[in-house]
Amino acid sequence: MRVGIIGGGSLGLLFGAYLGKSHEITIFTRREEQAQELNEKGIRLQFQGPEDRVIKVKAEPIGNGMSDLDIIFIAVKQYDLPNLKPFLLTIPANIPLCFIQNGMGHLEMLNSLPHASIFTATVEHGAKRGNDWTVSHNGIGRTNVAVYKGSLHLEDEFPQALDPAFPICFHKDYQSILMNKLIANALINPLTVIFCVKNGRLVENPYYYEILKLMFEEIYTVFPLDDKESIFNSIVGICENTKNNTSSMLKDIQDGRKTEIDAILGYILKVAERKGRKLTTVQMVYVMVKGIEQERR
Structure with missing residues (x-):
């Protein structure tokens, strides 16, 4: 398949590397310099094993050649989507789009797009961009995909990686996969910022763990999903x-970059306000991260 990926960050490069083994990949980047690097060198994938793998891809600045593809992945931060929307509107409406963002605040924008087929996806992998053409795969997870708009049989046309290290799983309900990811991000991301620790310390340190549980209990009052204990245990597992x-x-x-705190905790607080619920701990954590973000930027 001819696969486009908008965004040359860690997830864009990770998807390009794995899908590039069996599909024709074009990475669309914000900077021409990165596009040149990718065209010359390909994507270098660092993973388990003594040697890195290099996958050849094509690259273009965003906006070029986005009309002759079978599917396009949008792998940018949620706060970048408003600026990207004019380019998305130039993509023919018959080309499926797949959005890979944290949070759920972008769903409203998806409703305004004319495209007949839209997927949403969440990613459980650990990935880190080393430079413009290098990505390290730091933890194997899953890519969870669901149809947001269009036929439920679209998964037959979805590109597969054909690699056990990059499984793609399809779900019928997009809300449940986005909600589970939202809650996990809402707990893990802000608390690692405040305590300045790696993910594992949130469950290894009993005091951090208490805050994790307290935030979960508050968020669950706004999003009462089925099987509360299973959801919390899955977050601990992550x-x-x-x-x-x-x-x-x-x-x-x-x-020193902008965070997605508004797309994650900010979204949760807005939903809580609409439902007439006050999330004291979540509000405190939100304000703390916003303060840290302002100091570092």
Whole structure:
């Protein structure tokens, strides 16, 4: 398949590397310099084993050649989507789009797009971009995909990686996969920023663990999903399975970048306000991360 990926960050490069083994990949980047690097060198994938793998891809600045593809993945931060929307509107409506963002605040924008087929996806992998053409795969997870708009049989046309290290799982309900990911991000990302620790310390340190549980209890009052205990245990499992990983939000803070705190905790607080619920701990954590973000930037 001819697969486009908008965004040359860690997830864009990770998807390009794995899908590039069996599909024709074009990475669309914000900077021409990165596009040149990718065209010349390909994507270098660092994973288990003595040698890195290099996967050849094509690259273009965003906006070029986005009309002759079978599917396009949008792998940018949620706060970048408003600026990207004019480019998305130029993509023919018959080309399926797949959005890979944290949070759920972007769903409203998806409703305004004319495209007949839209997927949403959540990613459990650990990935870190080393430079413009290098990505390290730090933890194996799953990519969970669901149809947001269009036929439920679209998964037959979805590109597969054909690699056990990059499984793609399809779900019927997009809300449940986005909600589970939202709650996990809402707990792990902000707390790793505040305590400045890797993911595993949130369950290894009993005091951090108490805050994790307290936030979960508050968020669950707003999003009462089925099987409360199972959901919390899955979040603990994520912390344990990625114990040596630096969360994406902590990495953003360390690099002086804007975080997705508004797309994650900000969204939860807005929903809570609409439902007439006050989330004291969540509000405190939100304000703390916003303060840290302002200091570091």
